[in-house]
Amino acid sequence: xxxxxxxxxxxxxxxxxxxxxxxxxxxxxxxxxxxxxxxxxxxxxxxxxxxxxxxxxxxxxxxxxxxxxxxxxxxxxxxxxxxxxxxxxxxxxxxxxxxxxxxxxxxxxxxxxxxxxxxxxxxxxxxxxxxxxxxxxxxxxxxxxxxxxxxxxxxxxxxxxxxxxxxxxxxxxxxxxxxxxxxxxxxxxxxxxxx
Amino acid sequence: xxxxxxxxxxxxxxxxxxxxxxxxxxxxxxxxxxxxxxxxxxxxxxxxxxxxxxxxxxxxxxxxxxxxxxxxxxxxxxxxxxxxxxxxxxxxxxxxxxxxxxxxxxxxxxxxxxxxxxxxxxxxxxxxxxxxxxxxxxxxxxxxxxxxxxxxxxxxxxxxxxxxxxxxxxxxxxxxxxxxxxxxxxxxxxxxxxx
DNA sequence: ATAAATACATACGCGTCGTATGTAAATAAG
DNA sequence: CTTATTTACATACGACGCGTATGTATTTAT
Numbered sequence: 001x002x003x004x005x006x007x008x009x010x011x012x013x014x015x016x017x018x019x020x021x022x023x024x025x026x027x028x029x030x031x032x033x034x035x036x037x038x039x040x041x042x043x044x045x046x047x048x049x050x051x052x053x054x055x056x057x058x059x060x061x062x063x064x065x066x067x068x069x070x071x072x073x074x075x076x077x078x079x080x081x082x083x084x085x086x087x088x089x090x091x092x093x094x095x096x097x098x099x100x101x102x103x104x105x106x107x108x109x110x111x112x113x114x115x116x117x118x119x120x121x122x123x124x125x126x127x128x129x130x131x132x133x134x135x136x137x138x139x140x141x142x143x144x145x146x147x148x149x150x151x152x153x154x155x156x157x158x159x160x161x162x163x164x165x166x167x168x169x170x171x172x173x174x175x176x177x178x179x180x181x182x183x184x185x186x187x188x189x190x191x192x193x194x195x
Numbered sequence: 196x197x198x199x200x201x202x203x204x205x206x207x208x209x210x211x212x213x214x215x216x217x218x219x220x221x222x223x224x225x226x227x228x229x230x231x232x233x234x235x236x237x238x239x240x241x242x243x244x245x246x247x248x249x250x251x252x253x254x255x256x257x258x259x260x261x262x263x264x265x266x267x268x269x270x271x272x273x274x275x276x277x278x279x280x281x282x283x284x285x286x287x288x289x290x291x292x293x294x295x296x297x298x299x300x301x302x303x304x305x306x307x308x309x310x311x312x313x314x315x316x317x318x319x320x321x322x323x324x325x326x327x328x329x330x331x332x333x334x335x336x337x338x339x340x341x342x343x344x345x346x347x348x349x350x351x352x353x354x355x356x357x358x359x360x361x362x363x364x365x366x367x368x369x370x371x372x373x374x375x376x377x378x379x380x381x382x383x384x385x386x387x388x389x390x
Numbered sequence: 391a392t393a394a395a396t397a398c399a400t401a402c403g404c405g406t407c408g409t410a411t412g413t414a415a416a417t418a419a420g
Numbered sequence: 421c422t423t424a425t426t427t428a429c430a431t432a433c434g435a436c437g438c439g440t441a442t443g444t445a446t447t448t449a450t
Contacts, residue, residue, distance in 0.1 A: 044400075147374075228407095394449070403438105403441100407435090413430080415426105
């Protein structure tokens, strides 16, 4: 194994271990000693690769965010129209946010520890995707000429909160339908009136 | 000063001190020794009154949430119609969430440390108010017959995210207008079509 | 072949939290 | 009125977790 490969391997192992620990115990309660020891390393490796504990969280968040955007994009391109793609994206975010790992790391600890998602180095791939989709829809006249970033932030926020609600609910399967229905009505408010 | 008065005084002082510290440094970085010392007490008093650090945060969050609901309600009752009241509420939440104290404590650390807001003992007064308003609007036929809690959660989530975005922005004054405009369009999607 | 940089491990000090214990004042019991 | 008991804190203790400083072996550059 080459040197460059080995260091990449170390990074991958630490990110994976951090991802597991942060998801299970939350950022604050996750011990760096435990994380590193679980993959046969010490904190020395972690500090060398990521600077500090927040650096590891940043890397984990970045990885998950990228995965989410990828999945949402795959669903969006399958849609018949761009508008359907936007709707599918929103619904996909609601469903992905039901994943405890996503909730704990990206939606709860992420903003609390790293600050506003729009300022993350990962640049929040999910949000950027929604913005581009909205720009397309505005250009083709399907969506009212609102500020695309504003609309994207609100939609993502709505989806996020819906997900947190669903997850905390006693009967998630039942509640998810109500959430998606309400979401669809809200999105429809952005559509231009059909003459 | 009677005994019951004195203990209430202690609670008030601790909540006030915690509120300041949590707002300035964030929950994790706020030291219980510093908080208690700033009002001439020790951690003994804090553990006696609130059980643990989370207990103090809970009390602080509860206080702020109550204040927010009160202010939003005052604005809502001033409105001409119930619908205008709902809109005013949403805009009020966006603007209140611009307050750094609200952001840090209620929107960031609160959910991360205490879990989903709908499960807080304070029962999230803000959310309950929006739900009741929506129920009224649905009953009078102004709003489509959606699940009121679902719609309320999405609207609050949208407002919340808008606020976080605005606050992190370089030119908040400019951005707030875009956010409110997008919010208004989203809410309009809940309205029944006027025949 | 030697120098320098890399990729970690090890060792240390400090702050913070929770708990266990101590104590003075207020209330309740006899 | 005296004695228990509970309340409302303060103090003392132990343990953990983070960051940093330092050590060290292995590559890479010269």
